Amino acid sequence: MRRVVCATWLCLLAGTATATDYRANAQDYRDYVRRLQPGDRLLLAPGDYLHGLPLRNLSGLADQPIIIEAAQPGDAPHFIARPGANTVSLADVRYLVLRHLELDGRNQPVDAVKAEGHSHYADFITLDHLYIHDHAASQQNVGISTKCPAFGWVIRGNRIERVGTGLYLGDADGSDPFVGGLIEANRISHTLGYNLQIKHQASRPAGHVDRHDTVIRYNVFSKQDALPGPQARPNVLLGHVPLSGAGSRDRYLVYGNLFLHNPSEALMQAEGRVALYDNVFINSEGDAIHIQPHNDVPRDMVIFSNTVLASGTGIQVRRAAESPYRQRVIANVVAAAAPLRDGEAAYNLISPYRADLLDIAVSELTPHLLAQRMKTARLPQSLVRELAAYPGWKATTYPGARVSSALQDTLDASWP
Known part of the structure; x- marks a missing residue:
């Protein structure tokens, strides 16, 4: 296929690198991958892609990432899983953007996107509007997985369904941490195990000694068809950050999300350092929020302005x-x-569970529960000022969550 060169002769005179758009199809796309340089885009035509997307030793720049995306966003390239290889395989890569791709597992025992365990790093990766489905050969098969140090990821606007585990970030022994990520506006459902797990962290790699928050916002986490028994898992589990030294002051900021139904575990489980606010939790078959020891103990946490409807x-x-x-x-x-x-506990508004509340629209649940208590539920202004320091909080003088337009957009979004 011909390439389209985007640079002008002025760029050449100045000695700057030439950013290039490459157009490829299901037959020749891998020939172009190895030549990608900072600022390049690989535009993939519609079609069935049968040979995966191995990305090795590729580095963009902060202001010139390497981009691989659909040539026609409304007609996503269709990557079909093959035995013995993860479909998108990342090793020693930085500043990559993957956008508008469909990853179809066909229930092969592989992962859709994986930062491989033999990689030294996979930093500043953006996964944007991927449709990941049918990676459910077992709970061990994952939509998006990191098994090497992973810093500065953005996981945004993806639809992940019918997989073993939605997002599994970090390694089981606490090595290879996931640091400073942004997980937003994803819709994750029909998982055998977790919708999202971020593993505990034993230590922090050199070069990332500053404090970093991982932000989880405006997502939908749903496990309404979860399995009981050995595969029972919460929708979301957050492990602790390093217990001392570099990274020990990191936090998880979890706000503006919708957690839906889990018949065998809580909707959310966490330890470590977490701020959990402005979320809606609805579980007709059990518990909502468990703060409890897992690999360490709960550390300083604040759980505020959430709305919870739970039969347990x-x-x-x-x-x-x-x-x-x-x-x-x-x-x-x-x-x-x-x-x-x-x-x-302070300034919480509590009432008994009622099954008829399940029929109320998510955006109307908090106002409905507050309706009879408005005169006595107002929060002190000193508390409102304190809570206003948390990013993204929908500041209000009353308890409970407010459904943001960003979360409503996630609920309303469609994918190819």
Whole structure:
């Protein structure tokens, strides 16, 4: 295929690199991958791609990433899994963008996107509007997986369904941490195991010693058809950051998400350092939020301005004996069989679980639960000012979550 050169003669006179658009199809695309340089784009024609997308030793720049995307966003290239190889395989790569691709697992025992365990790094990777499906040969098959140090990822606007695990970030032994990520506006459903797990972190690689927050916002996490028994997992599980030294002050900021139904585990489980706010949790078959030891203990946490509807426990905090850390549970609206269990609770509005509340639109749930209590539920202005320091909080003088337009966009979004 011909290439389209985007640079002008002025760029050549100045000695700057030439950014190039390459157009390729299912027969010749791999010939172009190895020549990609900073700023280049590989535009893929519609069709069935049978030989995967191995990306090795490719590095863009912060202001000139390498981009691989659909030539026609409404007609995504269709990558079909093959035995023995992960479909998108990343090793020693930086500043890559993958956009508008379909990854069809056909239930082969492989992952859709994997930063491979033999890689030294996979940093500043953006996965944008991928449609990942049918990677469910077992719970071990993952939509997006990192098994090497992964810094600065953006996982945005993806639809992931019918997979073993949606996102599995980090390694089981706490090595190869996922640091400073942004996970936003994804819709993850019909997973055998977790919708999302970020593993605990034993240490921090050299070069990333500053504090970094990982942000999880405006996603839909749904496990309404989860399996009981050995495969039972929460929708989301967050492990701890390094216990001391570099990275020990990192946080997870989890806000503006919708967590839906899980018949065998809680919707959310976390330890470590987490701020959990402005989320809606709905579970007609069990518990909503479990704060509890996993590989370490819950550290300083704040759980505020959430709306919870759960037939089991709403918010449960299990802290280690004589722990010096605080888990504050503030200004939540909770309708559950057992609304609150432990934690430093204040200004929460609680009521019994009622199955008829499931019929109320997500955006109307908080106003409905507040309707009869408005006069007594107002929050102190000092607390409102304190909570306003958290990014993205929908500041309000009343408890509970507000459904943002960004979350509504996730609910309304369509994919090819």
